[in-house]
Amino acid sequence: MNIQVAKDRKINRNEDFIQKAETLKPSLKREVTKPIRIVRAVEDHDIIHGWKCIETEPAASLVDKEFGKGESFIVDFGKHQVGYLSMQIRPVGSPPDAPLHMRLTFGEMPVEVSVPFSTYDGWISSSWLQEETLHVDVLPGNISLPRRYSFRYLKVEVLDTSVKYKVAFGEITCETVTSADSSHGTELSHSDSELRQIDKISIKTLEDCMQDVFEDGPKRDRRLWLGDLRLQALANYETFKNNDLVKRCLYLFAGVPNDQGQVSANLFIAPTLVPDDTYLFDYSLFFTTTLYDYFEATNDLETLVDLWPLAYRQVELALERLDERGIVIDSDTWWSFIDWHEELNKQAPSQAILIYALKKTIKLAEVLNDTKKSFLERKLTGVINASIQHLWDEEQGFFISGENKQVSWASQVWMVLAQVLDHEENQKLMNRVFEKNPLIGMNTPYMYHHLVEALLLIENKEKAIEIMRTYWGGMIKDGADTFWELYNPIDKAYSPYGSYLINSYCHAWSCTPTYLIRKYEL
């Protein structure tokens, strides 16, 4: 695994923008929830990850149970939670003559409360695994954990009490938090119950990722990524309409570009606003397209005027990466995300994203009557022509990418979204993709979103819905309460990190079906 580390980079802080973002900081809505059942984790090789949770008793039975050293239980909150856990604990037997030592394990999925986290050996930090061991000195007592967790299942293990007492658990609660204002939300009126369910789970996914900022996932990485923001914002315009949160996030990104003017791929908010030292070709361009989408949704000209110079700068920087032919330079050391896929070449899809962004930038220049418009239009023409000349393989009927002329789903999907070919050619291209099924496929709901949107663009609603049913509907059949970061229907154990234990099972970039269904009136 490669990581991007920028040493000695300089950040140009724009305190006005940071201040504007600060004033838009949302207040969080809080709600208290409780587990609804006690469950048992059962191994089942026919189930995703090999584990399921089966109800043994209603949660109300818990209060009468006693747990001593080495004993444990799992409760199921019934749906996905993002919030703060509290529990009442009382001693049973003699007065507690030693602290209670306990371990709490939080799971979005059954496997997380079934397989010990000590088995995890992936490259991404094990510190994301949601587990706490703690001592309780004073009993009876209420404990409230200071960290926020993302979970449906909670496993409680009593590591030790003493020979003189056991413990029993009274009320266990989660104070959930979200900045989504569900008063704007409306249930989808649709005859198809599966689409209604997909829509509902999309919205729940978005809701749980809407916190102080749009987070990518409340379990991991719990922060503002541009690629996720772009899709969350689209889903938000169709549902919660918390447009100020999009605005806040745009200003946050605009507050801390580097000294080249490039916007970071993601931001850390606490203890102070800091941009990550990961810069991605595609994500920086999405700053511009997200601003475009925001203006489309809000007509907020003031924000557009504020952020336009930086939005334009992202396009300029991307154009600087073109070679003399007008093609994005590929190399072993550049960074463009596109999808989680070890073998995916990023050149052609990045080229397509540049075109996609250029088109939206031109529209913004138009709104602003900016003289850069004609420069952008010339560049667009050049880049499109170069793409057809150098990346379009007439014989195969596919766009190719990189030195090895790789044919991937991602390249075709993004070239369709960029509308490099005409409508009819795009239709043929998409049909050809499905027919030939290039080896380099897709691993994330993020990439599947673009596939579905490409199908909608070529007016193949039927196929778009079919994909949504098999992919997001497939997640539901596999037990999703919220949509996941990663899902590969033919390799359900897929993780780019080394273990599905650390995958995020409520992930922003997976929330777009509600946008797709509502925007395109599926």
Place this chain on the structure above:
Amino acid sequence: MNIQVAKDRKINRNEDFIQKAETLKPSLKREVTKPIRIVRAVEDHDIIHGWKCIETEPAASLVDKEFGKGESFIVDFGKHQVGYLSMQIRPVGSPPDAPLHMRLTFGEMPVEVSVPFSTYDGWISSSWLQEETLHVDVLPGNISLPRRYSFRYLKVEVLDTSVKYKVAFGEITCETVTSADSSHGTELSHSDSELRQIDKISIKTLEDCMQDVFEDGPKRDRRLWLGDLRLQALANYETFKNNDLVKRCLYLFAGVPNDQGQVSANLFIAPTLVPDDTYLFDYSLFFTTTLYDYFEATNDLETLVDLWPLAYRQVELALERLDERGIVIDSDTWWSFIDWHEELNKQAPSQAILIYALKKTIKLAEVLNDTKKSFLERKLTGVINASIQHLWDEEQGFFISGENKQVSWASQVWMVLAQVLDHEENQKLMNRVFEKNPLIGMNTPYMYHHLVEALLLIENKEKAIEIMRTYWGGMIKDGADTFWELYNPIDKAYSPYGSYLINSYCHAWSCTPTYLIRKYEL
């Protein structure tokens, strides 16, 4: 291991007494301390527990060091601490893109930061082992742990950061707490530096055990035991003179006797005052002798009048345990502490403690002009005669205990302290004990205290001092910063709990040399 569990017992709460205790609640003195060196744990079979800590660098060097996944360090605070830990942590490298997961291990002794606690397999709760694992979500940041720890050494293990950053540690501090008012303390003026050092460490031990109440040990069990209180009070009268804390503890015990009027062996203070369901023959009698000592030190007649009925009741209850011969009934199920020793028979030393307590009770009755005095005197004569008739083995020249006529150090020591024989006979008895060295020896400083006091009573100062030098002086040579709960010079791995990892190394009943040295002007 046996434990005492009293089911369905009733507590007679005396709210007036509890209220009096509450008004005497001390304020804690706080001081901020810092580690003085970075150390390395080194195995050494010539050292107690097989581990020592060797300085590698001064603590000031720590700030420049970076620690990644799997790396760790140990700091030495230079002396024993009881308090609350804080530390500054900053990320080094890229912005921290995952929480810091770390483990903190606190050790009073080097072995605690050298041998993994997971190896502990004793019967007393592992929850006493001072270890925390925690996640730090926001970096840089200061963390302050909510629990109080008792330690000199702190091991910090970085379990995980991420591939993009490491951590460095700024100021590490401990806010120490004690209710001891050291303004009353005076350094011992004595020509013998070893006794000066023993005195100093005694006082430090007492100081670290003086908290909201007199605790037995700040690491374990962190609570008010009558046997410890009695000795702490004696040491306190010679040093800190925090007599109100003794008074508070007496009222706490008096606030929650059971429905027979028996005082519990120990109390839990939080969240509410609860007596343990352990009742010990000897400890209940020590309520009475501790009140006697308190009155001797303070002349506080009001408290004596308040607590006298309960003090008298402890003696009554003890007398009820006498058989028709006037000997304390032995059985497999009764509870008297005397010493940590699996084979020690408790009958004869308990008989002696009853005599010891009767004598002090008679003196209190005298002060109060209580008519019970003559009854107590009759009883005393009877019990002494019975002891000589049934427990004194003329042939061996030892007191015997239990069905198997066990000869133990404890029986002889307590019979001397109870002054059952005359002065000359007591002298001979003590000489005989050292000469014959009965198989059933002593394991605790608690029992050694009584040995030394018995020697002082028979005016064998020389031997008393020799014992103090070899026993408490031995602990110092073995690395004691504060005196220990357990110390057997010929079995330094001794623990009644299954592992010396869980022994307490700052333990109240070990603090008495300062009392012995000062009271008896050694």
